[in-house]
Amino acid sequence: MAAITTLSSASFDETVGAAMKPVLVDFWAEWCGPCKMIAPILDELAGEHGESITFAKLNVDDAPDIARRHGVMSIPTLIVFKGGEAATRIVGAKSKAALLEDLAEFL
Amino acid sequence: MTGDVGPATREIAIIGSGPAGLTAAIYCARANLTPVVFEGEPSSTSDQPGGQLMLTTDVENYPGFPDGIMGPELMVAFRAQAARFGADIRTEKVSRVDFTQRPFRLWVGEDPSGEPALSAHAVIVSTGAQSLMLGLEAEERLIGRGLSTCATCDGFFFGGQEIAVVGGGDSAMEEALFLTKFATKVTVIHRRDQLRASKIMQDRAFASDRIEFLWNHTVTDVLGDEAVEGIRVRHTGTGAEQALPLAGLFIAIGHRPNTDLFEGSLAMKPNGYLITEPGSTETNVPGVFACGDVQDDVYRQAVTAAGSGCMAAIDAERWLEAQHDASHR
Numbered sequence: 313m314a315a316i317t318t319l320s321s322a323s324f325d326e327t328v329g330a331a332m333k334p335v336l337v338d339f340w341a342e343w344c345g346p347c348k349m350i351a352p353i354l355d356e357l358a359g360e361h362g363e364s365i366t367f368a369k370l371n372v373d374d375a376p377d378i379a380r381r382h383g384v385m386s387i388p389t390l391i392v393f394k395g396g397e398a399a400t401r402i403v404g405a406k407s408k409a410a411l412l413e414d415l416a417e418f419l
Numbered sequence: 420m421t422g423d424v425g426p427a428t429r430e431i432a433i434i435g436s437g438p439a440g441l442t443a444a445i446y447c448a449r450a451n452l453t454p455v456v457f458e459g460e461p462s463s464t465s466d467q468p469g470g471q472l473m474l475t476t477d478v479e480n481y482p483g484f485p486d487g488i489m490g491p492e493l494m495v496a497f498r499a500q501a502a503r504f505g506a507d508i509r510t511e512k513v514s515r516v517d518f519t520q521r522p523f524r525l526w527v528g529e530d531p532s533g534e535p536a537l538s539a540h541a542v543i544v545s546t547g548a549q550s551l552m553l554g555l556e557a558e559e560r561l562i563g564r565g566l567s568t569c570a571t572c573d574g575f576f577f578g579g580q581e582i583a584v585v586g587g588g589d590s591a592m593e594e595a596l597f598l599t600k601f602a603t604k605v606t607v608i609h610r611r612d613q614l615r616a617s618k619i620m621q622d623r624a625f626a627s628d629r630i631e632f633l634w635n636h637t638v639t640d641v642l643g644d645e646a647v648e649g650i651r652v653r654h655t656g657t658g659a660e661q662a663l664p665l666a667g668l669f670i671a672i673g674h675r676p677n678t679d680l681f682e683g684s685l686a687m688k689p690n691g692y693l694i695t696e697p698g699s700t701e702t703n704v705p706g707v708f709a710c711g712d713v714q715d716d717v718y719r720q721a722v723t724a725a726g727s728g729c730m731a732a733i734d735a736e737r738w739l740e741a742q743h744d745a746s747h748r
Contacts, residue, residue: 343575345571347572348495380576386572387575407462
């Protein structure tokens with residue numbers, strides 16, 4: 313099962329910019345209930361679709377600069393980066409089926 | 420109970436996983452009824468597993484936690500306790516019910532036309548309530564972009580900015596106070612000239628030098644294309660409108676019960692709350708019980724929800740025993 317990569321302010325640009333595959337970044341924080349609800353779903357998706365998409369997460373408490381730069385104003389926010397550019401943005405917690413639908417073009 | 424092909428029939432199904440549903444699950448599981456709990460699916464805008472406490476911050480009035488506890492943390496603990504005693508918790512949302520025949524049948528998922536997911540001899544309904552929205556066109560566009568129903572989730576992003584909270588109850592005060600940790604100014608917009616919040620919350624809000632009040636106003640529009648830039652408000656008396664520049668708007672104007680699923684199946688009050696027998700959790704359908712906010716438009720507290728969840732479990736257990744005795748007589 314593919315693991316979820318933990319990003320930081322320092323590693324974000326390199327990981328997201330240099331990736332060949334699309335990178336899904338989960339902007340989350342410890343104090344966010346809905347973030348905790350979708351965490352197990354993202355674990356499952358990483359296991360099932362880790363070959364198509366690199367799954368990563370960024371704690372906004374540790375990296376408020378990155379969150380601000382990408383206009384994150386609500387968490388959970390999932391942004392899929394392709395070639396370093398934000399290609400899709402999913403705001404708010406959703407079911408696995410709804411996430412799969414949103415991510416279909418990258419799978 | 421014979422000739423029932425398809426899904427296995429279980430003793431009891433619980434729909435919803437807030438304090439009421441999970442307390443019912445703990446009691447049912449400990450009574451060896453191995454309840455199936457349909458906890459719902461994650462969402463930031465409607466009902467979700469764990470219920471409304473998943474979108475709150477400090478819970479200071481739940482007994483047993485002298486220093487308070489975070490809402491999501493409390494619900495994770497409720498869930499773990501139910502799971503420990505064998506509750507079968509499924510992250511699925513019930514999309515259709517049939518209470519016209521026994522065992523009762525429940526469907527999940529988008530397409531409720533096929534085989535039911537489960538049938539059960541008794542059902543406990545604990546689907547709770549969800550935040551009301553303003554009903555403005557701009558809401559759809561700006562939710563998560565400065566418009567929020569969850570101060571805990573989104574307050575962090577408004578450091579050093581000016582924002583507003585709509586509402587006059589305890590939730591609105593709780594959100595406003597929480598948001599003063601980040602925002603430089605929080606304007607509470609309320610359609611009346613006094614708050615409905617409890618005395619202690621009012622006192623705290625009035626004492627904060629970062630909270631201002633805009634009385635007798637309603638929000639008529641949220642401005643901004645990519646993100647919230649301001650709102651329009653209208654005076655409820657004079658009808659005068661004005662625009663307020665703001666970076667964020669938090670909505671806490673009350674709740675509506677999650678009872679769409681039971682339309683036509685269970686008796687409801689005109690406001691949509693389920694009707695239960697006074698002093699019990701019985702609905703108008705024998706074998707279907709209701710607890711928590713879905714049937715409570717008066718108290719609406721985590722602890723009253725938990726208390727009524729316990730009542731529902733005991734009522735259901737006794738009802739099942741009576742059915743069992745009757746069928747063996």
